Amino acid sequence: MKAVIFDLDGVITDTAEYHFQAWGSLAAALGIPFDREFNEQLKGISRTESLDKILARGNLSEAYTDEDKQELATRKNAEYQRLISAVTPSDVLPGIKSLLTELHDAGIGIALASASKNAAFILDRLELTRYFDSVVDVTAIRHGKPDPEIFLTGAANLGVQPADCVGIEDAQAGIQAIKGAGMFAVGVGTPSQMQGADIVVASTAELSLSMLEEHFCEFTKRGSL
Numbered sequence: 638m639k640a641v642i643f644d645l646d647g648v649i650t651d652t653a654e655y656h657f658q659a660w661g662s663l664a665a666a667l668g669i670p671f672d673r674e675f676n677e678q679l680k681g682i683s684r685t686e687s688l689d690k691i692l693a694r695g696n697l698s699e700a701y702t703d704e705d706k707q708e709l710a711t712r713k714n715a716e717y718q719r720l721i722s723a724v725t726p727s728d729v730l731p732g733i734k735s736l737l738t739e740l741h742d743a744g745i746g747i748a749l750a751s752a753s754k755n756a757a758f759i760l761d762r763l764e765l766t767r768y769f770d771s772v773v774d775v776t777a778i779r780h781g782k783p784d785p786e787i788f789l790t791g792a793a794n795l796g797v798q799p800a801d802c803v804g805i806e807d808a809q810a811g812i813q814a815i816k817g818a819g820m821f822a823v824g825v826g827t828p829s830q831m832q833g834a835d836i837v838v839a840s841t842a843e844l845s846l847s848m849l850e851e852h853f854c855e856f857t858k859r860g861s862l
């Protein structure tokens with residue numbers, strides 16, 4: 638295991654909840670039903686793709702011009718930015734700070750692969766920027782998750798082979814991206830939400846360097862049999 642590539646929202650901090658709340662406010666204003674189950678489909682994908690899915694759910698895909706859609710996406714982002722302005726270092730999810738410290742001390746590469754244009758701001762608010770050797774956000778790639786490009790770019794930036802990387806995700810689209818990149822996939826959530834993951838943990842508190850290395854080794858051994 639030479640590198641670990643992290644998703645941000647829902648893995649490093651619970652901003653996935655703020656995305657849910659901000660989309661929920663917009664959907665309510667537009668009269669579109671919105672719940673946690675539907676929200677699962679929005680995790681890991683870009684702002685514009687999320688808006689398209691929400692409008693399609695309300696049969697409103699054709700009701701708005703591109704300019705209107707831009708304005709709606711900006712409205713959602715304004716509400717999201719209001720919510721994340723209160724993020725502090727205490728909002729790092731359990732186990733993540735110690736895992737980053739262990740990885741850093743062991744000389745293992747650390748990258749961020751996030752679909753969020755707010756990723757760099759959030760890492761700064763959490764005071765975690767210094768741990769990351771590479772931060773790949775959606776502005777640096779052509780194809781978002783579930784395409785593997787964002788994880789492959791993270792590995793390339795770190796100078797490691799995808800097969801030597803572990804990816805950590807809380808979204809189905811993210812797990813697909815990690816597996817498409819040929820990496821070991823760790824899902825955070827429930828097994829039904831993390832189909833295709835090599836291992837699933839219920840909480841980030843379960844993550845540690847030794848735990849990842851153990852599972853990664855077993856996985857690579859199985860692959861070489």
Ligand SMILES: O=P(O)(O)OC[C@H]1O[C@@H](O)[C@H](O)[C@@H](O)[C@@H]1O
Nearest residue numbers: 646656680681684752753754755
């Ligand atoms: O709107 P932003 O901050 O650029 O984020 C885009 C996407 O980023 C992903 O990380 C989230 O899982 C999505 O829910 C979100 O829509």
